[in-house]
Amino acid sequence: MKISLRRVAKYGCADFAPVRTALREMGAKYVALEHQTDYIFVRPDADGGRIKVRDEGRGSCLIYVYARSAKESEIEFDYYEFRDPQLVSLLQSLYGEPVVVRKEREIWSDRELVFHLDQVAEVGQLFEIEALDQAEAAAAQPYMEKLGPLMRGRLEGSNEDHLRSRKRNPSVSSIQADKSASRFERQAKQVTAILKSSPLLEKLLFEAPRLGLRNYYIGAGCIAQTIWNSMCGLPPEYGINDIDLVYYDPDLSAGKEERVARQARELFAELPVRLDVKNQARVHLWYERRFGYPIRPYRTLEEAIDSWPTTATAVGVRADGRYGEWSVYAPFGLDDLLGFIVRPNKAQITQSIYEQKVSRWVALWPGLSIVPWNSD
Template identity: 45%
Template sequence: MIKNELLQTQKESLHEILKQDTALYQIIQTVSNMAIPELYVGAGCIVQSVWNRLYGMPIGYGISDVDIVYFDEELSEEKELDTSKEIAEAIGHSTYSLDIINEARVHLWYEERFGFPIQAYTSSEEAIYTWPTTATAIAVSLDEKGQLQVLSPYGLDDVFEGIIRPNKKMITEEIYDQKVAKWIKKWPELKVVPW
């Protein structure tokens, strides 16, 4: 029971933190109202917003882009480009660049980009489960009542405690170390769990 109460408190805190970044929250609101399957805003922009609050950094500090994922079984590159354009147009001008990915297509280009093949995902949720760290394996959307829906397969403790822990489902030690090095420069207080 205490664990559930803590998780609920963490979700409420996360919602308040995200609301403070009006540019990011506008993106979350916009995509949550779109009729695109399994559409989420996730990864670095979410956890880094929490880190900024934890370590007294300005809103938006260190956020390189906003990851938007969805799952469409129509696998043509043309359809993905059309959907990306639709999402970008709905969002309009933003201070953040957007990284929009159809998780159903990732297996088609992953090996060329990262050097090894992966199985096709069956959902956005499955993809998020493999994201590189337990803290960055997180995605959000708003329900029809404006309540924050959080998909965080490893919980929110690492997010709120500033812990970087590898999620070895898919990444390599080299990729993990690169991400850690980049983040530590911006948020030196982070606690890193070695590979």
Template identity: 45%
Template sequence: MTAEADPAALARLPLDAQLTSLREILARNETLAEVVRRAAGLGLPGWYVTAGCVFQTVWNAVTGRPPTYGIRDYDLFYHDASDLSWAAEDAVIRTGREVFAGLPAEVEIRNEARVHLWYEAKFGVPCAPYPSSEAAIDSFAATTCCLGVRAEEDGGPWRVYAPHGLGDVFGLVLRPNPVLAPREVYETKAARWREAWPELRVLAWPGAAA
């Protein structure tokens, strides 16, 4: 691990320096960079590439692993409330299969405006309609996971959405976010991630034994 990739040092950097380091680290994941580039061409409203493929790329950098190590898929969120039918979302998913064809990764596309229609059946708790993709990212089971990026139309630096900052992401701290997902979702994900990244410090769900 190099000094510039030291998790404690990165976690203590000022936010502007953290953003610069984040963009540099993410750019080393060539698959992620290509997913973002192709996603920009889809023109989806309110889109972000988000979740594991982003924060796990950072974990890999600060633990000295290859950029794509442990990343199962690449999540692409967008928010389109103009048509909440499955047919409309499926049409976007089918287009995405063509756009992302040939990449060494699976890209999962979801219209976050539709999540409330199926969330309770899958996770056992109701979910209010999300007003934006940012609101959907806010509800991830861990605050550390609340991170999304997208390319701006002017070709400038990637836009970063990180409502809880970047300190925990760089510092390898997994912190629960008990706003929607049930405790078992957090603990299941945490256990799986600790197997791949044993350096993680997993904080207990509120009210649970450490």
């Protein structure tokens, strides 16, 4: 299959939280969160020729065959899908060592415009706008005007270029020096360092991948409360009643969810608090019965977290075993969490639910700054 793609703009980005807000306001929709590893091989038989193998952890690989050109913003490539696990090794024997690009890609879209919020290992945070043709590229102008002030500046070149530049000068990233990592990256490292030092969460964080869940997070109150305890000099487990482990599985049967929950409880039987395991794909089936009003089904795990009651607790963390790194999903950023601020997220909850939570938290952590429900 032959595909043409136009990259409208590429930026360095310090903080994705305001970008997500702006995308929502302009009508873009969240699509998916993907973990991608690209193996880029140089073809000496073709001028600027490349073969890119993309592994998204789904059992098959996507193959892109293309040629580099002076006009990197416009590219035409042949596209294939393979299920041969030896493909990368075969290409390596033919073309030598590839450039390996590892990234977490958050995808949004608005009609034929596609937006990528990328966290690229050894490069940094990047934001891209892509379109399928020139006409759609023109439609990106309002987005560029809205989002431009949130960026660190326009970038040229591919991730391959930035990684090669990094290898030539390993002390400085092609996007930003380590000491000037994005605000969110610095905050995420601070958060994960605290969580990993918690006796309550340490084993859960490191061993949860053994459950074999393709997409999961440990999140919500246990994350925020562990951070608050650290900031207040309190015991790590203080005030924590349960731990939320959430995942997303299209199988909506209660039996499947219970099997996953039982497996998790057996694996972490020594936890002194309740482990609450929920498939977010089926929350809409019981939400009205518990809270008195219906909600629509969540399309993704991240969409579920987007609806959680406060900006400080709308956080999910997991170990990314493939990269030896950590994934932190925080749709509202981490400022409120680290700033000891509780602010309502009115996407789904009611005022009474918010105020019930706040009253308990203030009694346990009296230093919290509470934003009233009707503050705006």
